Amino acid sequence: MDASDLKMFESVARLGGMNRAAEELNTVQSNVTQRIKRLEDELGTPLFDRHSRGVSLTAAGKRLMPYARDIRNILEDARRAVTDDGTPAGPLILGSLETTAALRLNQHFTSFVSSWPNVDFTLRTGTTQELTDMVLNREVEGAFGCGPVDHPDLLTDPVFNEQLVILSAPGFKNLDDVFARPDVRMVVLRRGCSYRQRMEEVLTRRGIVTPRILEFGTLEVIVSTVAAGLGITMLPKTLVGHTWQSGNVAVHTLPSTEASVETVYIHRRDTRQSSAAVAFLDMVRQGMTAQAAE
């Protein structure tokens, strides 16, 4: 039983036929048939039921399937680990919440890419659930999502721990005043923004359901919209303090239970992170502490 045997086995199982597998593997059907047969002989048990429209896995074949996938993945990881000499290089595919990318990561993209010109950086975005699935399916090496994430195959490392505050037009003295307005609108960065859900929870808890939503592409526009009294928004405290003077908008703190949101780096437990990923994480973390120290 060898890795190439398992590769062939996996192909046959996935495609449900030896002809199709042969085509995928750029070989001929007789070769596939023979090697599967040899594998079955070696293991002492049939792996496929043959029928006129192809083959299907036997119970033994089903048991072998996850191992075939594991072997393939590990060989891939091994090749990557050997090639990776500590200098970030090659493809780096990460995932992120769109909000996190826009608010936290974007400032690092250019410097990262220029620091490590041999890295091909790709960022995919989605909800935390989608990101989690991407990590599990190895579509991305890791992802920045909203914690906590609980899955036996995943590990999460905290990256940002943000205190959220509500912004409103300057006229409002406290949260009660803000929520007193019957036609309060939510101003959010993106429809799928993770803060939006959190904000809805906050509003719901105060008896305000499904408020109308305004969506803008940049923070500046959001803040100026809020300043103009067209709605309220919820943003990390640290972003607010530095970027805009508090004169334009009123900042309302929330109870700590509602205010805290943790951004975590999600990655597979069984996969070593590439140098490129480590370097990017370091850069992001360093940016955070630098910002916090200001």
Place this chain on the structure above:
Amino acid sequence: MDASDLKMFESVARLGGMNRAAEELNTVQSNVTQRIKRLEDELGTPLFDRHSRGVSLTAAGKRLMPYARDIRNILEDARRAVTDDGTPAGPLILGSLETTAALRLNQHFTSFVSSWPNVDFTLRTGTTQELTDMVLNREVEGAFGCGPVDHPDLLTDPVFNEQLVILSAPGFKNLDDVFARPDVRMVVLRRGCSYRQRMEEVLTRRGIVTPRILEFGTLEVIVSTVAAGLGITMLPKTLVGHTWQSGNVAVHTLPSTEASVETVYIHRRDTRQSSAAVAFLDMVRQGMTAQAAE
């Protein structure tokens, strides 16, 4: 890069030389040299530094090493999983604390072996630390140890949760009377008994240090020794209640914080348990609930 390549690689790395590896692998040196070279070419980086006394791993080789081991282990597991059709058969190698084996498991050995004549059962004993290492090194498939065990590669399933009690000669009315005797001796099943350590803690907490120890091979002897007033012992409550009448010895309960000890089944997170192991665990657990129901 194939499993056989990695097998050869691992052999060379472990033995520190291609000649030695060739001998181990029942082939010739030139073959090993050529295949290592081919592997290095394929990966685009040297894996070994050659010197006059053999070879040593380069940084890239060191990175490959754990993957080579993983591949070997997974192939082994895969073969076992495919062969294992759900009926317990083949080798079953478990570990256990000696005390647990003697007090809890022994009653199941004969019935298990007669129920599943195709299983070759092996039991190895040691301390929880030793058992944990055995599981990590794959010397045993799983082990019954003293919880909690915390290791990222291991999982633990609770099996027994026992309340420990102290046994003394019938004359003593309570624990204070027992500990009032200056020459109190500990009677234990084995020197390495896990309960011994617990008992020492209990005694230490009451100002009694390094008591003298009496060691006997069977419970019956221990209890009769205690009954004769030669010392005290600490045993699971459930064992005491049924096996001996309370007339012979005095049973002293401990505060719940000290009294509880949990036996867990320790196994690798990344390895599927064999049908034989599952069957044995089931039998042990069933025995427990049956006993608890009495």
Place this chain on the structure above:
DNA sequence: CCATATCAATCACTATAACTGATATATTTG
């Protein structure tokens, strides 16, 4: 300092295994 031992690299050769292409056989589909 030299004989010897140990080690990896190279190379021509052999043995083995993997692969190919043609053919056989079985089953479904129109």
Place this chain on the structure above:
DNA sequence: CAAATATATCAGTTATAGTGATTGATATGG
């Protein structure tokens, strides 16, 4: 019943792995 689509088998070819002898380099011990 013919056509399409499967897998199985087999003889022949190709590619790969393994062998044995040789070379050159480096230590070790007298």
